[in-house]
Amino acid sequence: MQNPCVLYFLNIVVDTTVGMSCHPSAPLTTHNNSLTLSLGVGIIYLFLWGSTKLLTERFHLKGLESGQYGDGPKPSITFWARQAGLYVACLLGMKLTVVLLFAVWPGIFDIGEWVLSWTKDNETVQVIL
Numbered sequence: 001m002q003n004p005c006v007l008y009f010l011n012i013v014v015d016t017t018v019g020m021s022c023h024p025s026a027p028l029t030t031h032n033n034s035l036t037l038s039l040g041v042g043i044i045y046l047f048l049w050g051s052t053k054l055l056t057e058r059f060h061l062k063g064l065e066s067g068q069y070g071d072g073p074k075p076s077i078t079f080w081a082r083q084a085g086l087y088v089a090c091l092l093g094m095k096l097t098v099v100l101l102f103a104v105w106p107g108i109f110d111i112g113e114w115v116l117s118w119t120k121d122n123e124t125v126q127v128i129l
Contacts, residue, residue, distance in 0.1 A: 005119075006112040007102075013112075014098050017042075043097050047090035055086070 048066070055061045063070065063079030064086055070076035102108060 010112045044090055044094040047093045
């Protein structure tokens with residue numbers, strides 16, 4: 001790969017499609033005790049769902065459900081910190097998954113080169129992109 005824009009482009013494309021997309025009409029569901037993934041369920045959603053489920057059900061930790069900051073008029077800083085920490089850990093997991101995808105499928109760089117080939121001799125477009 002000679003064009004560093006290809007890696008940047010592929011990182012953005014994978015992050016915003018496979019990495020983070022989760023359409024409300026395509027939820028994660030279970031059917032016949034098997035996990036069914038609808039199209040559009042992103043890596044980060046799976047990490048958040050799985051780790052929240054594991055930590056709340058198996059280890060009985062409280063305050064990990066997103067948006068739930070405790071009872072009473074004053075939100076719990078501890079619950080917020082737990083949720084923020086879990087999100088950052090899942091985001092790191094998503095990024096590592098993307099890097100792993102690039103490592104096991106080097107042909108993706110050829111696809112990226114092909115997609116960006118029309119910008120090769122157009123410096124104005126390269127600066128804008």
